[in-house]
Amino acid sequence: MINLIYIIILAFFIFLVYISGKNNRTNLWCVCAGLLLSLGILKELFYYNIVPYLQAQDLISARAADDIYSVMTWMLYDFAMAACVVFAMNFAGLPQHRPRVYYGFQIGSAFCILLLSLRFPPLEFRIHQTEDPSFWYFLSTYNLILGAVFTFLFIGAILKEQDHTAKKQKILVSIIILPPLMYWLATIFIVHPLMLTRYFKLWQGNVLILFICVILYLYIASKEGLMGLKLNIENFTWDSGNEFVNRNAELTVHMLKNYTVKLNWCISNLKQHVLKDSGALPPEFEIMERSLLGIQNYCDRVKKYSQQLTLVESWASPDSLYPFYSSDSVLDGNTLTCHLNQEILLYCDPLLLHEIFHNLIANAVDALRISGNKGDIYITDYIDSRRKKYLITIRDTGIGMDKEHLRHIFEPYYTTKATETNFGLGLPYCMKIMEKHAGSIEVKSTPHAGSSFTLSFPAKRIRKREAVSDENL
Template identity: 30%
Template structure:
């Protein structure tokens, strides 16, 4: 039993420490800690001959294990599935679902010895735990984003068997008069702990792997920050030269529509880079955010416009846009646009001159998302977690320094957002960028969501 308590509290501590601000993680940790308190009650022994303070702790801890654990399971299911969208309504449900616990404390004694009628206890605990399982499975079933769906399925595979086993051994069998089966719980918890560690290392569960990767990536960024200062200074000087020379060329080249347009595109690109360069500090992990209001869709469109020379060279590459929402964001427009530019340029280079880049903007209850999906060569599974690391690159060119996607990651981290990647070799890659609701000033449903970049707007295209 001591092993069970240790493993439960260890899992709960790992989850909470890795992501203490997440409501889902708080309730997941609550389940582990409250179940652990039930185990502590067993370790304190039996009989009324024990000291008074031990009797009190035994009754109190055991009641937490029996009453609070199933309550935590159901609230976790509600929060994890986003079944209730409105925070005020969610608070009301949390209070109402406490009613059976209050009744149990009023009906059955806790001190000097915890006593409960398991038949009555099962009347509300069984629906609580079964409902939690249904909510978790429903959340995974209705998820449409493949990467998130996979994580939710893994969470179900980890959580649902544990909830069900605890319900059967601790409540249902006791209600039928079959006692002592809960002694097998430590073995189940041991197996679940090994599964938890395996999922956390290999796939990521409830955010644990993501946090490990972020810590490694952030430490790498600090290690390369001094070299980035020199790189930034050099780029600024060279771009300034290009800008000066192009302005001089405009004075000597006879005016015609094609050359003027191309020279203006070059100047727009150099001005964009100079604007960024003057505001990036000498360290990679310190960005000066110059925040203002801007339309997210316009930022994506501007990035595509700056890449027009690349698209003109690859006429068989089409960019399809699906903007289901029109979001006004408060953030650094230039650096977010540069992030989009980097990701789209990488997608173009990954497709060897032919394919489709699908750009989606959509919103959930808490975040706005931007997806960039290409039909390129994809990224090997063992390299996927390294893509956002500084100086890592899948490209072989000597001019590539592997800083573009690290910069993108850092920009969105500074905005309170995140970047995730899913990819399959020879099928393509999807970059999913997210920004929290605190960055959203206004958002409207866009009735015309589809267009392409190499021609007329293609409204209604699927």
């Protein structure tokens, strides 16, 4: 029963990693290593639970069962840790930074596997495993060295990572991957060479460690995502579906821009001919030029929205993220009151947060303009210790929105402003930025009374100003 539970948990874990990033090389090598490591429990399940039933039905011979067991053990002991190290190399970014080392290791490991296979042939693995002490000395040395290289690569990848978000992800992955792997190495390649026979089945304790790791994986994935997976089916960095949609948007924008260049050239030539013949331009030229400008603005917005966001984060004071006190051209005569805590710093991408502030303030000004009156915009912040959130609220006294509009405002291309410069991409883009910061945007609005947009950040993204050294600012 424990073997069956073990294989179900391991299979579920491998499945989670696979769906986290089907097209990501790091994920795929992790899946490959996991499948090879799963041979350990599969061979036990096969040999001690399935083979007796098959032999009772006279469906398999003892020799065939031993051969299958031997080959599975050979694949486990010779290939699994080599695949783990290749996974660790991808995790550490060696294919990009040190391709010679990356491909050199694969060639070297293939050579080592060939030598081990000549010394301990696959079909004779079970015999050597039970009767040849040198088997454990060779295989243990080989796997423990690879285990040390694996650990070194993982720790090195964490220490060298400069990006805060990526570093946190790598730490979380290490916490989940390293314990079960290290436990397996110790209970197989230390216990067996030392002939600690009473502890030969100690490796089965890994089922508890693996179960805890899967629960931890699910918990982290539900909170902020891990290895590309969010349990709300929102793949935040390694999602192939989003890449497909974004690629289509890029192709569409490229095509439209090519056509607008040609149309602009045609209009320019036509203007010269018309001016030469009549000395004056008909109003249709202004309409055409304005329409082309609208298409170009639309292309720029779509391209910006479809691009994959990469955060360049640093510690910044919230009141430095936007020129709140010198934004008269945006305010259009309305009053802006800003009260942000100057004693704290926020770990974020300042340029992207600047875009959010600009978009929300511009929207507030539009709402005030529609109401027909000059009004007020208030910006405040608050640390919600109960929810462990840092909140920045931008509130206006404008026209407000009804519930129907509120349900759709974050949908791409949804807009209530029928103008040539509003395409319904501003708020979805702001939400995209906030999700990249592991946050969100909360909205409250009352018709004819105003709206408030609250930027919600995890509280772990803020520090007191004196707690952050000058070199990190």
